[in-house]
Amino acid sequence: xxxxxxxxxxxxxxxxxTVRSRDPMGTVFNLTNGGVLPVFDVEQGCAVDITxxxxxxxxxxxxVWMRPLGYLGPGDTKSLNCQHVASGFNSPTSMxxxxxxxxxxWFRKFTKAFPLEAEKKDDGSWVWKSE
Numbered sequence: 001x002x003x004x005x006x007x008x009x010x011x012x013x014x015x016x017x018t019v020r021s022r023d024p025m026g027t028v029f030n031l032t033n034g035g036v037l038p039v040f041d042v043e044q045g046c047a048v049d050i051t052x053x054x055x056x057x058x059x060x061x062x063x064v065w066m067r068p069l070g071y072l073g074p075g076d077t078k079s080l081n082c083q084h085v086a087s088g089f090n091s092p093t094s095m096x097x098x099x100x101x102x103x104x105x106w107f108r109k110f111t112k113a114f115p116l117e118a119e120k121k122d123d124g125s126w127v128w129k130s131e
Contacts (some may be wrong), residue, residue, distance in 0.1 A: 009035035009103055010025040011072075013114045015128055016079065024050075024093040024118035024126040025086045030068070032077040037104045045098040046082035052091050059086060072101070093118040093126075 012032050020026025025048070029089040033039055066081045082097060097114040118126045 009037060009039045009072075009101065011035075011039070011099055011101070011112055013080070013097055013099075013116075017124055019083055020087065021125040022056050022090060023087055024089060024091075024120075025095075026083055027118075027126065027128055028083055029080045029097065029128075030077045031072065031099060033072045033074055033078055036074050037113070038071060038073045038076075039101040039103055040071055041100070041109065042072050042078075042100045043100040044069060044080050044082070045100070046080075046085045047096045047098065048082075049094045050086065051092045053091055058089070058091065062086060092120075095128075102120075 012034055013029050016028045016030045018026045019028060036048045043065060045063060045065040047061065048059060050059040054056050056063045062085060064085045069078050072078060079096065082095065097116065098111055100109050102109045116130060117127045118128050120126055
């Protein structure tokens, strides 16, 4: 069992800059496979919750599955498209990125969730933090 876990895919998400710095949904994220084995049939979903300045929900549970990413080999990185889900908001935002994938030698798909929360910096730009 320990051997299987050693070679199991290690998927991570990292911030890759922004296309709209004053909009929390302007950030582009990258998905990286840090494992030794490839993953297949990779799909990305972005669930967004946007509140107003008083904490009241503006958009809640907007869950969008984007175009499939396909194959992700060991050490490969691909850009995610969550910045296309919503735009034009300058208020607190949280998002859960869901990645569905099928590891090598498995017939079943797995889903991994990455909860994130946007924090506004003093200069007005947004930074995403893992929850």
